[in-house]
Amino acid sequence: MGSFSIWHWLVVLLVVLLLFGSGKISGLMGDVAKGIKSFKANIKEEDGKDASMVADPAAQTPVPPAGTIAAPGAATATQQAANPTRPAA
Secondary structure: OOOOOHHHHHHHHHHHHHHHHHHHHHHHHHHHHHHHHHHHHHHHHHHHHHHHHOOOHHHOOOOOOOOOOOOOOOOOHHHHHHOOOOOOO
16 A cells, blocks of 8 residues: 555656656756766866875874854953953853
């Protein structure tokens, strides 16, 4: 009762073919294939760039963290240094 038989799927396939036509479906599948090929080519290109950019990972300088997240109303150390008269929360 919950599953569809082969006849249900054949009727659905027939309706889809009548609505879209075989030309549109084959064109759509060709476009999907071109998109997949383009995606794979871009992934390979990015991997090549990453490998050529980093010759020695130990030679790179570490990047410090961008900052900290403070609670609402709390002053950070930078804000306190800029405005020493404001008391810390």
